[in-house]
Amino acid sequence: MALERTLSIIKPDAVAKNVIGEIYARFEKAGLKVVAAKMKHLSRSEAEGFYAVHRERPFFGALVEFMISGPVMIQVLEGEGAIAKNRELMGATNPKEADAGTIRADFADSIDANAVHGSDAPETASTEIAYFFATTELCPR
Ligand code: RTP
Ligand code: MG
Numbered sequence: 440m441a442l443e444r445t446l447s448i449i450k451p452d453a454v455a456k457n458v459i460g461e462i463y464a465r466f467e468k469a470g471l472k473v474v475a476a477k478m479k480h481l482s483r484s485e486a487e488g489f490y491a492v493h494r495e496r497p498f499f500g501a502l503v504e505f506m507i508s509g510p511v512m513i514q515v516l517e518g519e520g521a522i523a524k525n526r527e528l529m530g531a532t533n534p535k536e537a538d539a540g541t542i543r544a545d546f547a548d549s550i551d552a553n554a555v556h557g558s559d560a561p562e563t564a565s566t567e568i569a570y571f572f573a574t575t576e577l578c579p580r
Contacts, residue, residue, distance in 0.1 A: 440519040441520070442517065442521075443518070443519070443520060443564065444474065444515050444516065444517045444521060444564060444568060444577075445521045445525050445564045445568075446513070446514075446515060446556070446557070446564060446567035446571065447466070447513070447515070447516050447525055447555065447556065447558075448511050448512070448555065448556035449462055449511060449513075449554070450506065450553065450554055450555060450556060451505065451507075451508045451509035451510065451552075452505075452546075452552035452553075452554055453546050453547075453555065454478075454509060454510055454512055455509055456546060458546055459512050461546075462542055462546070465528055466514075466516055466525070466528070469518075469524055470518050470524075471516040471517065471524060471525065472517045472518060473514050473515070474515050474516070474517045474577055474578040475514060475568075475572050475576050475577045475578065476515070477512075477576075478510055478513070479513060479571075480507070480509065480510045480511075481506055483503060483507055486503045486507050487503055488570070489506075489567070490502055490506070498551070501551055502551065505551050515572060515577060517578075517580075522557070522560065522564055525557040526557050526559065528541060528542055529541060529542050529543055529554075529555050530544050532550060533550040533553070534549065534550070535550075542554055542555050543555065
């Protein structure tokens with residue numbers, strides 16, 4: 440398996456629940472390393488740009504409103520197969536369908552307020568990392 444980097448966001452609901460540390464512990468226990476991190480309250484245009492791929496979807500407006508409702512914690516995770524590993528730790532988009540023991544099963548309330556984001560493929564991981572971090576902000580490999 441290849442050493443990968445992926446973008447992770449702890450969404451406003453999970454930040455408000457004060458579980459950043461608990462979520463970081465799950466990343467670390469799974470062998471994922473935090474190689475960059477920042478806390479940020481996204482502007483509307485930042486959230487719209489980040490989720491531009493979903494612009495035409497019926498949930499786009501609600502998604503943007505939710506993502507700007509409070510600060511988020513944004514990190515780059517590195518590890519063997521980091522993209523899939525992080526998606527596994529996160530669980531299904533809808534917490535009602537998420538496997539027991541996943542981040543969404545344990546911390547998410549609804550499909551809108553679903554605690555975390557994770558890149559879904561190598562291409563989206565590169566674009567999403569570059570969306571929030573300058574190369575100089577990432578730990579060298
Ligand atoms: P994410 O991008 O946040 O990691 O989540 P995901 O890949 O599991 O889900 P995606 O299909 O990319 O959707 C992005 C976010 O939009 C919200 N959503 N709402 N109401 C709905 O039917 C619906 N579908 C998606 C979720 O908050 C999802 O995380
Ligand atoms: Mg997605």
